[in-house]
Amino acid sequence: MVSALIILIVQLLYVPILTVRTIMMVKGMKEKAAAVGILEGAVYVVALGLVFADLSNYLNMIAYAVGFGVGLYIGAIIEEKLAIGYVTLEVNIMNRNDKLVHRLREVGFSVSTSEVEGMNSIRYLLACTARRDREKEFIKIVSEYEPSAFIVSFEPRNFKGGYITKAMKSRREKFLKKSKQS
Incomplete structure (x- = not known):
């Protein structure tokens, strides 16, 4: 025993x-x-x-x-x-939403936007990459601004260059510092 x-x-x-x-x-x-x-x-x-x-x-x-x-x-x-690693998130929304894009960038997420053809209309696609431990935070922000957004996430095997590496970290630190002062 x-x-x-x-x-x-x-x-x-x-x-x-x-x-x-x-x-x-x-x-x-x-x-x-x-x-x-x-x-x-x-x-x-x-x-x-x-x-x-x-x-x-x-x-x-x-x-x-x-x-x-x-x-x-x-x-x-x-x-x-x-939550080791990074996640790529694609957000498909009906209309351009500059407030959402601004908010995501403000808190340190990388965001690339494009106009895409949906089945019946022009739609907007946000392509973002974030640390995996911030995925829920990202989804929460998107849901506040676009409750009917279609969000897909997947894990990239690797990436090179781009905005993600240093800028995301410094933007997040800047946002947290600003939040503490408020």
């Missing part, structure tokens, strides 16, 4: 670490993924060693499987909170 509890706890540590390491690899963070992989390997060996020490103990195997499943869930929550 004690070994099953230890296996469960170790799995609850191991699997979230595995999840975060996998995300880091996908995002191209090789060095960080390798460092986390060392920890992951150590924890994995301990858990597996405990299971293989007594293959007749089905409780240990059940603890391993349950720990794996719950660990995946915890790992997904951790990954969501970390």
Whole structure:
């Protein structure tokens, strides 16, 4: 019984670490993924060693499987909170909305606008890139100005140049400083 509890706890540590390491690899963070992989390997060996020490103990195997499943869930929550990387957002709106564009830029989002042909009318497309941890903030702002906007987000594998790198950070800092003074 004690070994099953230890296996469960170790799995609850191991699997979230595995999840975060996998995300880091996908995002191209090789060095960080390798460092986390060392920890992951150590924890994995301990858990597996405990299971293989007594293959007749089905409780240990059940603890391993349950720990794996719950660990995946915890790992997904951790990954969501970390929000590593960037997101590209496309906003499709009926009319040009300069107030929305100004507000998004004011708080540090990159925004490129274009007029596009919809099925029945001319529409306006806002193309934006932001850190993933700001995606909900972006959607909230757009929803305030354009409640019926069609918003699509996806994660770019990589990008080069453009507005996003330094200007977004300095604009955000400027906005936060201005907000604190108000």
